[in-house]
Amino acid sequence: MISQNKNIYSVSSLNRAAKSLLETGLGVIWLSGEISNLTIAVSGHWYFTLKDHSAQVRCAMFKGNNYRSGFTPKHGQQVLIRGKLSLYEARGDYQLIIESMAPEGDGLLKQQFEALKCQLAGEGLFAENHKKQLPQILKRIGIITSSTGAALHDILSVLKRRDPRLQVIIYPSQVQGVGSAESVAAQIQLANARNECDVLIVGRGGGSLEDLWCFNEAIVAYAIFNSRLPIISAVGHEIDVTISDFVADIRAATPSAAAELVSQSKVFVETQLQNLLTRLKGAMSGRLQLNTHQQNLLKQKLLQHDPKHKLQQQNMQLDELSRRLLHGMGKILDQETHKQQQQQNRLLQFSPEQTVNIALQKQQQLKTRLQTAMLSKLKQSERNLQSNIAQLNTVSPLATLARGYAIVKDKKGKVTTDAASLAVGDEINVRLHEGEIKAQVL
Incomplete structure (x- = not known):
């Protein structure tokens, strides 16, 4: 009698269903064990049994995967493998399809390596x-x-x-x-x-x-x-x-x-050094130009405060004072002469001789007093003038020359105050109190 149950499997369909359950149920697994019955096929595939002290499982590792393992397993070797459980439908034998394999010591380390790598990557340490x-x-x-x-x-x-x-x-x-x-x-x-x-x-x-x-x-x-x-x-x-x-x-x-x-490299360092040297030379050149400009400004200020310039100004003031003094004295003389003439005219109007004599005596006295006053005034002015001249001479470069000093000028006529500014063989002009001499630096 034939059963009416519709869930009847053929052997092929049963093995196919079992294979699907094995492959999807466990997924990728890690497995540790000892290799035995190793067969290396002409195709390059590896077939062996992985066992422990009480059980065993058949394994297959195809050529592409075993090439990446980096070693050839040996009978009795302890290994760590990663793979998926499957079923060989033709014989109904389940087996492990291996994706990677390593000696057990290195295999564990690689597993730890991958785990730590994933952890640290998740924490952002590789970013x-x-x-x-x-x-x-x-x-x-x-x-x-x-x-x-x-x-x-x-x-x-x-x-x-x-x-x-x-x-x-x-x-x-x-x-x-x-x-x-x-x-x-x-x-x-x-x-x-x-x-x-x-x-x-x-x-x-x-x-x-x-x-x-x-x-x-x-x-x-x-x-x-x-x-x-x-x-x-x-x-x-x-x-x-x-x-x-x-x-x-x-x-x-x-x-x-x-x-x-x-x-x-040495070439790179030398290039960097040359660039720095160029920058240094540029900075030094700029600094020298600035110092030269400041030196020229100081020279101009020094010329403005030159004693010779001040002496010329004072001489001009002295001439102006002398002119004003002479003009004032002349004006006083003219006034006195005019007064005298007026008195003479008045005397002529009053002819009595005594009056005339008295007037003449008085006139003579006034004249004498006037002359005395004028002489005194002139002497006082002369003394003041001599005093001013003496004061001017004390600050005059000519007085300094009279004490034995000299003024040295280079061949361009420029006053030289620093021996370092002259070179051997330079011609110089030496001015003394009386006269000038030409000399050469030895």
């Missing part, structure tokens, strides 16, 4: 807006690495060859093993606290993933992110990638490449 630019001119470089490692030797060799002027401060750190991550982070914090470098190079030479692991620790990533100083990550070889590379402001493929980044 470009947090990256700091290197200063244009670097004077001092800080290096955080092992003091005995090959990386330090490579960096110093490049710096010595390309830019020996750069100063280097080494912050020795443990870069491998237990406590190395804490050591690197502490040195980054120390360099920031001392603030004596323009940029930091953090790294080490090549090695296995486990050797480089301290640069994949969160404590180092946060120390790099919080650093005020720009940091160049230079870990391992070009193919090595660490969390530090993502967080750092600049990633260098190798420690030597980091040294190339921070060092400037």
